[in-house]
Amino acid sequence: MKNYELYLFWEAIMKKKIAFLIVGMVLLVTAQAITSSFAEDSKPFVPHVVDASTGNIRVPEGYRLWPTLGTWAHAKKDTTLKTNGVAVHEYHVVYTQPETIAHYQKTGQFPDGAVLVKELLHAKTMAMSTGPVVGHATTTKGWFVLVRDTQGRYKDSGLWGEGWGWSFFSAEDSVHTTSKNFKAECIPCHMPAKPLAPANSVEEDKWIYALGYPVLQKK
Template sequence: MKIKVIAGLSCLMALSVQAEEFSPFVDKKGEISLPDDFRNTMSHLGSWYVPQGDASGFHDVYMPADQVAQYRESGQFPDGAVIVKELRHSASGAYTTGAGVSHATEMVKQTFVMIKDSQGRFSDSGNWGEGWGWALFKVGQKKNASMNYKTDCLGCHIPAKQHDYVYTEGYPTLHAK
């Protein structure tokens, strides 16, 4: 009996160690958290500018530098890769570079996160599938607001399926040598 309990405990410990090693932004239940201060600690992959609609403004995309290096080597997102996309309001005005120059402001609209899971670790959860974990963070909230990636995310990412659901054409950092 005692041995069984100890075996059970060490099994649990092994599981949690495995989850920690997988990603600092995923707990053992598969809940995704928003990385802190990613604008300062991760590499900037590229930005999109959306002129109108709900998603208008700048979409700035980041991934840790070591994972960028792995992508440049293999052309694949490594297991545990974390891609953060932050939407910001924009403002425009006349600058010494020209008229109607747009820039991102300090106001965040919302933040999206994708985490690569090439082993299907969390396939039971509504926010894991197609090789990724999917998360949306509203301003000031720490909990993933996405209920189900199939209804909240996937439809819009199908056009990028041939690049592992990522719009890689917008990320010169992934390809620069």
């Protein structure tokens, strides 16, 4: 609203000619307050990521605007070394909600509903002005999505357990998980995280490789 319009509005109030408008505005504000009050009461568990009835997980939209916890750079060290040379071949970038970081910094724990998205990307290596072997991300290969669950929900789902919901998605489909059983498909790669975790973590949080996430570490 421009200042001149505000002036006219103000003048009209002074002339007491817009009583109906005033009452209308107050009614509108009241109605909005009631609506948002109801909306908060019925807020579902991580609404955009979990199907409340089945526990099926999907990759959240807009996660690339969330802060990152860290990036894992993978350089293959095998027979390709001779042909490819020293290079970064894959990136795993981990995103989470800002409120999850704030909660962890305050309490040292992941809050119920925390969503961790690990985006798998192809990486390319090139010589740059900062060094001869520098990797950067290119295209997406797929996603791992983890959802913190402190309440033991979805006991019948093969995707939930050990305090988290676990899913993998290929790049072609960010809605339907490719993984079916977290015990067989997810836990084995996370077993080595346990002894690396901060000693004072709750057991469920020890599944996360927090050592790569400076933002979660005490200064």
